[in-house]
Amino acid sequence: MPNQPTRKSDRTRARILAAARELFGEHGFDGVSLRDIAGQADADPALLIRYFQSKDRLFAAAAEIDLRLPELTGARPDDVGCILAAHFVETWEDPRTGTGLRVLLRSAPTQKETAERMRAIFAGQVMPAIRAVDRSGASDWKAAIIASQVLGFALTRYILELPAMTHMPGDELARHLGRLIQTILDSERITDADP
Amino acid sequence: MPNQPTRKSDRTRARILAAARELFGEHGFDGVSLRDIAGQADADPALLIRYFQSKDRLFAAAAEIDLRLPELTGARPDDVGCILAAHFVETWEDPRTGTGLRVLLRSAPTQKETAERMRAIFAGQVMPAIRAVDRSGASDWKAAIIASQVLGFALTRYILELPAMTHMPGDELARHLGRLIQTILDSERITDADP
DNA sequence: GCGATATGTCAACAGTTGTTGAAAAATGGA
DNA sequence: TCCATTTTTCAACAACTGTTGACATATCGC
Structure with a gap:
C-alpha cells in the first residue's frame, strides 16, 4: 500500500517533528542532539534520519513558518499599527505558530x-506588506525599523524573558x-x- | 619573579582572550571550539584551560562588559532619547566595546x-538609568520597552544583518x-x- | 498459513568535544 | 655554567556527536 490516506509512520513522523520543534525552540540547534529529540518522541535516533535525512533537514522542517500577515490594503491608515501589533501577539502566543517562530529566532543568531x-x-x-500601506517613496527603512521593533519585543519577551516583559499582559503589549x-x-x- | 609589571604569559593570555572575543562574537558559544580559539591565537588548546580553567570561564571573561550609560540626571528631558541613542550607536560600532556586546547578544538566546x-x-x-529621568511612578515598563527597542536594533543590524539595517548610516540610525x-x-x- | 512490504531496533563507525597530566622547552638570576 | 621557575607542547582520556547498515518485528493482502 504505497499511499494510503494515513499511514502508520506518519504519526511517528509527526511525533518526531513535534518533539523537534519543542526542543529546538527552547535550546536552539546546537543545544539539542538527535538523541534528545528521539528520547522526547519515544523513537529511535536512526528513525529521525530515516524520515528527515539529516539533522539540518529536520531543523529546516521544524523551522518552517508562514507569517500570514493580514491584508492591509483596505485598512484605515491609522489602524495599521494596531492591526499588525495584534497579529504579532496572537501569532507568538499561539503555540501552533509561536513554537516555529521561537525555533527561528532562537537559532538565527548562531x-x-x-x-x-x-x-x-x-x-x-514584511517589506511587501509595508510597501502596500506606505505611500511615501522609500518605505524600506520603515519596514526595517518595524521589523527591528517586532523582533525586539519577541526577543526580550519570549527568548531572553526579561521579567518586565513577560509579566506584561498580551493586550497591553499589543x-x-x-x-x-x-x-x-x-x-x-x-x-x-532634523534636531 | 612572582609579580613583575608585565609577565610573559600575560601577552599570550591577552591574545587568547582577544581571539575568544572575536570568535565567540561571530559564531556564539557552541559554534566555537577551544581548538578554534587556540588556532586563531597561535596557542595550544591546553593553555586556554591553564589560563581560564574551563571553556565557560573563558566565555565569561570574553563576555564581560560595562554599558557605561551616561549620567542623565542633569540632561534636558527632551534630549534624553537622543543622548541614549547616540551612546548606543557609539558603543556598538566601536570594536573595543562592540565585540563584547556581540558576544553577549549572540549567545544569550541559547x-x-x-x-x-x-x-x-x-x-x-538600564532600569536605574531610566528611573533617574522618569518622574512617572512606574517607569519599569518604559525601561523594558526601551531595552526591547535597543536590542531589536542591535539584533537586526549586528547579528541578523538585515541589509536595510546594515546599509543605514550610523547617524541616521541614531x-x-x-x-x-x-x-x-x-x-x-x-x-x-485607550483606542 | 505464506510472502512482501513497511516500520522499528540495535550496535557500531569515525569524528569532534572539553579536559587532564606529564614531559619538554624557554627564561633569567646565581 | 647550573638551577629553579615560568611557559609551552604533546599525547591521550572519556564522553558525545551525526550517521550508517544490518537485523528484527509488525502489518496486511492473499
Missing part, C-alpha cells in the same frame, strides 16, 4: 542559514507595540537638518 | 547563563532610535480606554 532564512522572510513577506509601529509609519524620513 | 546575565544587566544598569526612545519616555501608561 546559525547562518537560519539568519539567511529570516532575511528572506523579511524581504519576501497596544504599546501598535503605537510604536504607527509612529514609524506616520514619520517622514529623517534628514540631517 | 545560553541560559548568558541570558541570565543580560537580565542582570537590565535590572542593574536619530531614528532617539526619536523612538523619546516617544516612549514621553508617553503615559496605556489604559484599556
Whole structure:
C-alpha cells in the first residue's frame, strides 16, 4: 500500500517533528542532539534520519513558518499599527505558530542559514506588506525599523524573558507595540537638518 | 619573579582572550571550539584551560562588559532619547566595546547563563538609568520597552544583518532610535480606554 | 498459513568535544 | 655554567556527536 490516506509512520513522523520543534525552540540547534529529540518522541535516533535525512533537514522542517500577515490594503491608515501589533501577539502566543517562530529566532543568531532564512522572510513577506500601506517613496527603512521593533519585543519577551516583559499582559503589549509601529509609519524620513 | 609589571604569559593570555572575543562574537558559544580559539591565537588548546580553567570561564571573561550609560540626571528631558541613542550607536560600532556586546547578544538566546546575565544587566544598569529621568511612578515598563527597542536594533543590524539595517548610516540610525526612545519616555501608561 | 512490504531496533563507525597530566622547552638570576 | 621557575607542547582520556547498515518485528493482502 504505497499511499494510503494515513499511514502508520506518519504519526511517528509527526511525533518526531513535534518533539523537534519543542526542543529546538527552547535550546536552539546546537543545544539539542538527535538523541534528545528521539528520547522526547519515544523513537529511535536512526528513525529521525530515516524520515528527515539529516539533522539540518529536520531543523529546516521544524523551522518552517508562514507569517500570514493580514491584508492591509483596505485598512484605515491609522489602524495599521494596531492591526499588525495584534497579529504579532496572537501569532507568538499561539503555540501552533509561536513554537516555529521561537525555533527561528532562537537559532538565527548562531546559525547562518537560519539568519539567511529570516532575511528572506523579511524581504519576501514584511517589506511587501509595508510597501502596500506606505505611500511615501522609500518605505524600506520603515519596514526595517518595524521589523527591528517586532523582533525586539519577541526577543526580550519570549527568548531572553526579561521579567518586565513577560509579566506584561498580551493586550497591553499589543497596544504599546501598535503605537510604536504607527509612529514609524506616520514619520517622514529623517534628514540631517532634523534636531 | 612572582609579580613583575608585565609577565610573559600575560601577552599570550591577552591574545587568547582577544581571539575568544572575536570568535565567540561571530559564531556564539557552541559554534566555537577551544581548538578554534587556540588556532586563531597561535596557542595550544591546553593553555586556554591553564589560563581560564574551563571553556565557560573563558566565555565569561570574553563576555564581560560595562554599558557605561551616561549620567542623565542633569540632561534636558527632551534630549534624553537622543543622548541614549547616540551612546548606543557609539558603543556598538566601536570594536573595543562592540565585540563584547556581540558576544553577549549572540549567545544569550541559547545560553541560559548568558541570558541570565543580560537580565542582570537590565535590572542593574538600564532600569536605574531610566528611573533617574522618569518622574512617572512606574517607569519599569518604559525601561523594558526601551531595552526591547535597543536590542531589536542591535539584533537586526549586528547579528541578523538585515541589509536595510546594515546599509543605514550610523547617524541616521541614531536619530531614528532617539526619536523612538523619546516617544516612549514621553508617553503615559496605556489604559484599556485607550483606542 | 505464506510472502512482501513497511516500520522499528540495535550496535557500531569515525569524528569532534572539553579536559587532564606529564614531559619538554624557554627564561633569567646565581 | 647550573638551577629553579615560568611557559609551552604533546599525547591521550572519556564522553558525545551525526550517521550508517544490518537485523528484527509488525502489518496486511492473499
